[in-house]
Amino acid sequence: MTDTVTITIDGQDFEVPKGMNLVDAAKLHGIGIPVFCYHPKLDPVGMCRMCLVELGNVAIDRTTGAPELDEQGNPVIRWFPKLQTACTQTVSQGMVLRTTSDMVVEGRENILEFLLTSHPLDCPVCDKGGECPLQNLTMAYGPGESRFIYDDKIRLAKHVPLGKLIYLDRERCIQCARCTRFCDEIVGDDVLAFHERGRRLQIVTISDPPFDTKFSGNTTDICPVGALTTTDFRFGARPWELTEVSTICPYCPVGCNLNASTRMDREFGGKAMIKRIMPRQNERVNEIWICDKGRFGHHHSRHEERLLAPLMRNKSGELVEVEWPAVYKAIAKQLKAHGDQAGFVGDSTLSNEDLWELRRLAELSGGSPRLGLWPATMSGGDVVAQVGVGSETRLQDLGPGSVILVMASDFEEEAPIWWLQVKQAADRGAKVVVANARPTKLDRYASAVIHYRYDEAVGVLNSFTAPLLSGDGQLGQGNGWGALQSDLQNAEVTHADTANLLASAENLVIFLGSEGLTLEQHAELMQAAANLLIVSGHVGRPNNGLIPVWPGANVQGAWDMGFSAEATADLLANPPALWVIGGADVAGEDIRMATALEQAEFVVVTAQFMTPTAAHADIVLPRQSFAERAGTYTNGLRRVQRFYPAQGPIGDALPDWKIFAHVSAQMGGPRPPVAAGTIFRDIAQRVERYIGMDYTRLAWFEPQFPDVGGDDLYYGGTAYSNYGGLGLQWPAEAEAEQPQFSVRPVRTAAPQTDGLTLVPVWVLFDRGHLFEKSELMHHRMPQPYAAFNPDDAARLGLTDGDRVTLAVEGHELTVTAQVGDDNPAGAVLLPRRLSGDATLSTPAACTVQKIESMQKVEG
């Protein structure tokens, strides 16, 4: 093979991939070269000198260009006179390495002796102690004794807050620059840097706000010492007391693999308690990164306001505690009484098993089940099933030749780790096209940026598709081809350069959100994306196809279990008399839902907290958080992933599936299953997409490379090895041997009228009823606002900071106006889940009234 070379390490020959550096190459064959500054996800810098090796190359005869041979006919090796840093050397044919010679051993000893001259050695109180690469490598390779004078030790500050989430201990820092390079290379926010030099070199920031990335927690993982720690875990536990439990982030469609580090804790009644959340390595999903929402958003799972017992309204209308059997009976009675007059809504934090049991309950209730998913902001589950990205797509494989189109999404806010991966793909040479109604942070890394009016979204995609159809139509197959062709015949190609870029792509991935679109409009946008992908042939293979930026962790699973956003819309249009709501705070988030529930006859809710939805309900059922139970989530790349019970139970709370199954039993259904795994078996038999999956298969894993979480000594505390399973992806229809494609002309939205449209948008650090319980994140949650374009603001007589009333569909919302050039004209951007007040799921016309004489509001 031409893409490997042979190198010799300590007398043994190995085949290694071309272009790899020596540290990784050795590691590939189980040989450890100790490192501090090197990290496989970062460019090498050669700063710490820990990776020193003896290095020799095959001598080349300059006159002939052939290798020089000795008398025996063996190639002559030219050794570098001094030790070389393995992390900055790339393998080449015939290279020879010594990693255990006396010279190397002495080199390592000396480096460690230097590194420790000013190290405080406060391991006994250091959070990293126990999984610290500096400890590990000192034990393995250190000199045991220091010749430096203790009194000459440099003393530096030990409690330096870098923002409110991360603490820096400057004495512990070994100046490896992993944290600064993470900020610079991976995140693109240059907010950490070194100051001074030599032994006084120290990490600083004077940025404002300081260290305000959405990914700050990752620096504490990759820091090879305890210099960076999180306020969440600082002094919380010792790593060796912790039991690692595999779990999945419940917040966004990325589906980051997490490790919950748990310990039996006095604070939690002696039960297992989550002490911190760490990334779990899955190179197909989140690699080794997670965002701060996933890392610090676990506090809801044991918040003091958790509901502990079932509640039912008594005769005088108060919610009072009752026993489980009583509520099961009561719900069954109501369901029987209402027959097909029942509607069901499942939240995006419900597991597939929960949703499945909810569906079974709905099926038992009669009529054709009405299964709505929440949040109901995006359409197109069928489109994803058809042209979703090919199985085994890895975002980190996207580079030169790949085009990534991100559309209708404030990407970093909606799917932070995907944002990070797309940004890095751009750095590697992939072309990123961002199409949005307003500037977003991804624009910085884009090869092309298109800013459209919300109503033009479909037109933008059509203008990419049209030129592809005008050729000789060699792709012309499948249903609807002719219709599409004639429909787009005269389509205006508004972005010709970008259309060319897309047409020349080897790989094309489209990330599609739904900002500014109603459900009907979004269905058209999804189809427009499908048209583009099918027409251009970017379907049915890895690294090509559609990735929906779903509004939650298990929205994909909900579609798979038969729930849909359209069903939610239909429930709103034709409200049922009886609502069964799983997990979602529909009334707290959406004014239309709040009205619908007020008018309902009977409402049953499973909830972790007394949300506005629960407060409306006639029966409130305490549900377990994701931390206390097992289940599966299906992420935006259709990967079904398992999570395991990490934390001890709270009160009488039960997993949603158990609650629904018990009610089903009351309705004459089968006996309730005993475990989530049993339900999954049922799913795998009845849901075609999940055929062949089971809990054992989902738990498969293989060594991840680069291995940063293994048992080696030098990436300790970074990310954990994935023993919980890498999950399985179900294939899109386009991957079938003889795929059936259908394209169709799409309707463009009616042009925006003169009035203002209220456009709900997402922010990552929101006040959703779960994340809000992480009090340490409150400082990162924006104050509620509505954003206006300067022209609109001028017309309305508004200035930044004015209080305004937004009237929409007969409801009034009061918020603070924010005026900025980036906001699109004709729209009022209103972040969802920022205030305690319900807002909207999808856009609607609104009017704005400035509140003239504002009385001083308390608080």
Add this chain to the structure above:
Amino acid sequence: MLAEKYADRIQKIFAKYPDRRSGIMDLLYLAQEEYGWLTEQALEEVAALCDVDPTQAHSIAGFYTMYSEKPKGKYWLQVCTDLPCALRGADDFYAALCEFLGVEDGGTTEDGLFTVEQVMCLAACDKAPMLQCNFHYHENLDMEKMKAQIEQWRAEAAQPEQPEDERP
């Protein structure tokens, strides 16, 4: 604000480099010249001009010893006390200078005129004792010469209109 006051010079600095961030060191000198030392505001201004994060400007200012992020007297006297200079009496000279000005090592005189500091080799070992004042060399010094020079600086500083020819 640097941007308005030195628009021409800034223009010339940027013209020398292919991208803006490369101009940062020149601009830091300019800012130091303007403000006497690199205040946080100065760092922010320079960072904004070069389109980098202020933390990066801070980092560069911290690495190079010819930038100062602490208040400095009008005359910044950096005396070399490295080994070769010490052999020619730089140590004693420095001590005498401190005593004459009534300051500690590294200190600034009360009138804000002079800051003294010991530095490493300035590559003028053969003309020790020596010092650099605002990056200009004064060589073969003794206290007699020094006192005369200090008088001259004091006189110069008393005339506010005089151009600051001692600054780079």
